[in-house]
Amino acid sequence: MTCLSFHGFQLSMKPSNLREHVEFIRALGVVMAYLLHILILINIYIIIAISLNLIAGYTGILSIAHAAFYGVGAYVAALLAVNYGTPFLLNLVIAMAVAGAVAAVVAFPSLRIHDDYLVIATFGFQMILFSLFNNWVGLTRGPLGIPGIPQPNIFGFAISSHIEFVILTGVCALVVYVITKRLVESPFGRVLKAVREDEVFAQALGKNVIRYKILVFVMGGALVAIAGALYAHYVTFIDPTSFTILESIFMISIVIVGGAGSLRGSVVGAVVLIVLPEMLRFLGMPNAIAANMRQIIYGTLLVVMMIFRPKGLVGEYELR
Amino acid sequence: MSVALLTISNLSKTFDGLKAVAGFSCAIAKGKIVGLIGPNGAGKTTVFNIITGFLAADAGEIFYADKNITRLPPYRIARNGIVRTFQDLRLIASLPVIENILLARQKQTGEHWLAALALRKKVRAEERKNKELALEILNQVGLANHDEHLAGALSYGQQKLLTLACCLATEADLLLLDEPVSGVNPSMIEKMLALMTQLAANGKTILFIEHNLEVVMQACDHVIVMDAGRKIAEGRPEAIKNNPEILEAYLE
Numbered sequence: 001m002t003c004l005s006f007h008g009f010q011l012s013m014k015p016s017n018l019r020e021h022v023e024f025i026r027a028l029g030v031v032m033a034y035l036l037h038i039l040i041l042i043n044i045y046i047i048i049a050i051s052l053n054l055i056a057g058y059t060g061i062l063s064i065a066h067a068a069f070y071g072v073g074a075y076v077a078a079l080l081a082v083n084y085g086t087p088f089l090l091n092l093v094i095a096m097a098v099a100g101a102v103a104a105v106v107a108f109p110s111l112r113i114h115d116d117y118l119v120i121a122t123f124g125f126q127m128i129l130f131s132l133f134n135n136w137v138g139l140t141r142g143p144l145g146i147p148g149i150p151q152p153n154i155f156g157f158a159i160s161s162h163i164e165f166v167i168l169t170g171v172c173a174l175v176v177y178v179i180t181k182r183l184v185e186s187p188f189g190r191v192l193k194a195v196r197e198d199e200v201f202a203q204a205l206g207k208n209v210i211r212y213k214i215l216v217f218v219m220g221g222a223l224v225a226i227a228g229a230l231y232a233h234y235v236t237f238i239d240p241t242s243f244t245i246l247e248s249i250f251m252i253s254i255v256i257v258g259g260a261g262s263l264r265g266s267v268v269g270a271v272v273l274i275v276l277p278e279m280l281r282f283l284g285m286p287n288a289i290a291a292n293m294r295q296i297i298y299g300t301l302l303v304v305m306m307i308f309r310p311k312g313l314v315g316e317y318e319l320r
Numbered sequence: 321m322s323v324a325l326l327t328i329s330n331l332s333k334t335f336d337g338l339k340a341v342a343g344f345s346c347a348i349a350k351g352k353i354v355g356l357i358g359p360n361g362a363g364k365t366t367v368f369n370i371i372t373g374f375l376a377a378d379a380g381e382i383f384y385a386d387k388n389i390t391r392l393p394p395y396r397i398a399r400n401g402i403v404r405t406f407q408d409l410r411l412i413a414s415l416p417v418i419e420n421i422l423l424a425r426q427k428q429t430g431e432h433w434l435a436a437l438a439l440r441k442k443v444r445a446e447e448r449k450n451k452e453l454a455l456e457i458l459n460q461v462g463l464a465n466h467d468e469h470l471a472g473a474l475s476y477g478q479q480k481l482l483t484l485a486c487c488l489a490t491e492a493d494l495l496l497l498d499e500p501v502s503g504v505n506p507s508m509i510e511k512m513l514a515l516m517t518q519l520a521a522n523g524k525t526i527l528f529i530e531h532n533l534e535v536v537m538q539a540c541d542h543v544i545v546m547d548a549g550r551k552i553a554e555g556r557p558e559a560i561k562n563n564p565e566i567l568e569a570y571l572e
Contacts, residue, residue, distance in 0.1 A: 076357070086389050182437055187430035187447065194423050201410040204372065205424045205490060206398035207431075215433065317414060 004016040038164035040234060043169035044227045047176045049254040051223035056252065056318070057260035058184050059216045060196030062115075064248045065106060065122040068129035071243030072099040073228025075133060076176075078146045078238050088152035088159075088233055095229040096222040102129070103221025107214040126245050133240040145239025152233045159233075169230050176223055180259050181263055192216060193261070195318075253298050257305055259315020268313050273298065299318035325350040325494060325525050326371070326402075331380035332549075333366055340366045342549035344380070348494070353526045354514055355536040355557070358546035359569055364529045365407060367546070368496050372404050373397045384494070399426065404496035405483040413472030417463065417482060420471050421454040422447070441542035454489060461485045462511060477508040483516065484539075495519070497528035501535055513539045537561055545569070556561075 007244065052066045075100045077091040087095075110121040133140050140146065152159040161169050183189055191212055194202040199209050232238050250273070258269020277294040285293060313315060324347035333341040340357075341363040348354050356364050369375040371382055373394040382390045384520040389397055411420050411569060428450070430436045430443035458464050461481045471482060487495050488560065498499060500516075501509045516526055530536050536543060537557045545560060547569040553560060560566055 022346045035334075081368075125541070182440070183433060186436035186440075186443060188433050188436040190415075190419060190423050191431055193415060193551065197412045197414060198410055200394075200406070203394040204398055204404055204406070204410070205486065206395050206403075206426055207423075208393075208395045217409065219433070 028087060033162050034207065036166050038274065038278060040162065040165045040169050042270055043166070043173045044230055044234075045229040045254060045270040045274055046173040046267050047169075047230070048224055048251055049225070049258060049270045050173075050176050050180050050263060051220045052251050053255050053258075053263065053266045054180055054184070054192075054223070055216055056197065056222035057255055057262070057265075057315075058189065059192045059213060061111065061213060061217060062252070063122040063217070063220075064119060064245065064252060065126040065129070066220070066224060066251045067243045067245070067247035068126045069099045069103055069253075070224045070228045070231075070247070071129065071133055071240070072102050072221075072237050073225025074232040074243070075140060075146070075228075076225070077229035078149045078232040079139070081149050081233065082146055085150075088154055090227070091233075092226060092229045097226070099225035100218045100222035103218045104214065106221075111210060111213040111217065116151040123245065127250055130244060132149050133243055140240070143239060145237055146232075147237045149232050149236045149238070151236065165234055169234070172226055172230060174225040177263060177267075179222075184263070196261075231298060250298065253302055256312055257301055259312025259317075261317040262312065262315040265312050265315045271300075272313070277302075323350055324348060325385060326527070327383040328367075328371070329381050331367065331370060331382070332378045333363075333370060333375060334378055335457060339549045341370065341377075342408050344546070344549065344551055346544055346551060346554065348525060348527055349542070350493075350525050351520055351523055352541040353520045353528070353539055355540035355543045356500065356527060356546065357531070357536055357543060361548075362546040363549040365498060366454075366549075368498055368529065371397070371496060372402060378561070388472065397416055397564070398492065401492045402494045402496065403415045403487045403490045403492040405480075405487060405498055405500060405503075407498040409476070409479050410481060411471045411479060411483055411486065415471060417458065417471050417474065418451065418467040418470050421457060421485055421489045422450055424486040425450045425453075426490055457488050458487050460488070461515060477504045478491060480504060480508075480512070481515075484512070493502075493523070494525045494527070494559050497526060499531070502531065509535065533561070 048066070048070060052063070054063050055063050055066070073095040074253075076095040079125065080086045080091045080094060081088070106122070110118060113121060125140055136142070159165060165225065191202065191207050194207065195209050195212055203209050231242070254269040254273050255266060256269075257273060258267070259265025263290045277290070277297055280290045280293050305312065326348040329345045329346070331341050331344040332339070335543065336486070339360060343366060344363065358364055366375065370377045373389075373392050373396070377390065380390070381388060384400060384402060387400065389400060389402070392400070407495070412423065415423075418469065429439060431444055435443060455464070455467060458467055461480060461484055463481055466478065471479065474482060484495075484497070501512050504512065513535065520526055520541075540557050543554060543557050543560045544551060546567050553563055553566055
């Protein structure tokens, strides 16, 4: 008999008695929930990847502080929901505003410098913000995290099942995709590409390069806050470990593997980098080893991509 | 000399003790082609960089159409109507030729992010008009039928023409061209010079850096000679040609 082992459940393909039938349906439910959970994660990471792609892929600002803005979004939404019981949509809007404002504060000193120095500066801000999440215990409860974040309620419609979350995150991802697509395909997007390729040339043609860079950084920060708020309201518990420098590097990996400067690339990158490590579960690998394996897979993938396809899976431009 | 479009007075710039520009003054008349010549290291490109705001002058002032533009950032100077090309060709190699020219258009509604999202109809209409104009400019500089090619795929000479086309697309009145014909084959030089003459006839003012004296004599209405950061002579090309001091500066 064909058997699939999954989280301790045996999924037999040909149930023969009532007990096995019940087991089968229960197991099927778990599998469904698991698959939907992956889908929700993919949707959230599509938002993250697109918002970072706008900054790094289209405008050429290699930021490794993106997880920090994601965290700001998640914490703002979580704290509002837990402390004031404000509705999801309001939390979302405020999270975007606050993350955008924090991004502006980071952008002003950082975006006047270039290349490696810029990466290091964003690294510094990532450390500062993580440190705030982790040590401002009065506000964030530090490493204890924030439990009991309510699930979203949108105009009286409660979002609680996996399917509902798939739809909510999917709609958000679609909106972010369409907005970003319209931006990058407009004359505004043309200026962003010019800033990425040759700042001096763009300036000589009358483009206020610094203004565009700050604007894009703030936009990216505000957009990733959508992902942060969704994440907080979905998992109902957040702690600083979700918003580390490793997470930022993971986000950049998605953009690079998918293709910098390509929106389809961000979708493909999010799907590949979320699904690929999940495959490890089916190899029967213990969780402790699987977690390390994941890092090894990401690292190997990045190296292989840089050698054989620096433009990413479906991208057109190389991130320099 | 007729009315001056650009007036530079007492411009100075020092790099680590080296006087790149030392009290340089000049006036550029409207509608003229002016050559800026001098040996390597004379400070020609530095003057360009200061006029266009990429370098800050230590001292001196620059007036453009009676407006003090001395400390404006590059993008504001370009918006005021002064555009330039670069010695090391600058363009967006990974974008098609036409996109490079569209990028150069000024005051585009769609360059504002909100307009790009909310006023799509207006932006599209404007983009269509700009595209027509871009094709006209490409035709004018002799790059018709190259509009869809990547800028990076053009030959060196064609890329120089494209950078000039970008300048034209901005509708700026003063063009600063840094060695527009260096490293370009003779027929392309003729093409470029004819184009510059035609532009000046249509009211554009051109200041250009050039090493080839023959080209300068052929194209210029007026020549300014620099050496060691100073202006050592200026005048009509014939007068400059017969000035022994200039020949000496070149021979050194």
